[in-house]
Amino acid sequence: MNLRPWLGAGLMLLACLAGGAARAHEVMPASLEVNETTTGTFAVRWRIPAQQGVAPRIQPRFPDDCTALAAPHIEFLPGARLAEWTLSCNRALRDGAVIAFEGQELTLIDVLVRIAYADGTHYTAITHPQQPMVTPAPPSQSAPGVPAYARLGVEHILGGVDHLLFVACLVLLVPGWWPLLRTITAFTLAHSLTLALSTLGVVQLPTRAVEASIALSILYCAATLARNGMQAGARSGPAWRMAFVFGLLHGFGFAGALAQIGLPQDDIPAALLMFNVGVEIGQLLFVALLLAAIALLRRLRSAWPRWLAAMPVYAIGGVAACWWWQRAISIFQ
Template structure:
């Protein structure tokens, strides 16, 4: 476990200070029989912005509504497209997407209340726009979104990693991860359906605080001390899992749920989150096994370095997110 800590922390530290590559987001809102407002959000990497852009059928005229708006981590472009022909049945293409590793989520809202969600990827940059959402498309789109959200969410992965480090034994680990899964599934579902809700910025700040708490508990665990988190980690996993569920729901809410297939979209987004979580846990356990087999010698004091690192990164996030309350 000590060797694993040293190895995995190096990877996560690098990733946590880099910008996460989130999917690009194209929102199309119909405002009349022949006019649509278009908002194109492109994730940025430092000062660099990928050269990708939506291309509509040639019978649409494109009008730029305002200059690009630079926000932290993204650039937003605003357009209006006009045509006497319907958007349904035409082809939408994301030009340049095949030269990136970015996915592009397309959300279309029609005047009649119908909402369609599409996912374009580097190996599939074009798609015919349907009139209605289909069950198969919903399943595929939201499964991918859920998986990507957890795998790109470094804060959630750090929390899961901290749970792994404080939970010795396979049965105890299964119990702890199951409690975390059940908890965030509850709040994700209730929040996405609008039954409960919490403001996003405070939730994100407390998620960072939960990682700091676990980092402190890991140090106590290494010292041979006892606490609820050490003796009964599933209780802490369940309590903080409820909070993390609100974080997952925030991402899903920003995307929206297709009105005709809400249960399927919610279910498969949740399944995607679980698949990503399982993939991370299995990978972590595999790395532990490989490092144990390699018999690499690492001094005992080194095991504290990743823990303090996890706590420091989470502390930075906490300060940054609290400051953002007034940004």
């Protein structure tokens, strides 16, 4: 009995059931921007990721000497909730002031905190669920905090399941170290190019259409693997060309995530570079772990049925198909 068709149908059904609840970017960071307009008066911008209009119950808590001058103005954006208000602080968020985030410890969400003082100094930090608070350093000791974007890049790529599935397909498609290096490099160059162009406002594409196209790129790669077998790149032509073309799409996806995080207006190029460096570090780490896992499985392959090797391919294809369907429908909503 040929189990392959039944295996494929079953895995696609399970993937669709799981994909209905799962998202490719579950762990997007929130961001808190605090800009001192006059001494002791701050414009606050609090942006938190939202799924289907529902945002996690996280709220920034400022020191007791800070008072809101008006009720927050709340706006719902694609994939985020934005609140803006004006804050007055007697000690101007200095002298050991603590900003805490209530409810963050119950989530998986990090918060990027940026404070710009009226004297031109800046403070940037990232809070985590394990330590949901920051203590801004005195202005003389604060730094632009651009390296924090490298960590955000690593976290984004490792939390972006769709990008990782595409990279996994590339690893399975391409035989040999040199062809794989060339393919991954082409993917890196392509998404770095469109990430920069989109972030700098040179080229803009609709976010929902980009996300649907990214899902379609994963589905195409999975279909190629299912049709031609593992390491199909040996027979289906240079994979680096496909990686470059689809990498252009994935770069727009990275840019959409970076737009939600926000960039420091006084140092956009450096923050963009560090975010991209973080993405590449995370990508290389994932490739290394995946290659190690494949090497281990090859040593144990005599103990596994042959049809079992098709499971990852059908699972990737099923998840990608569900993502594409969900994202395509969202374009018209």
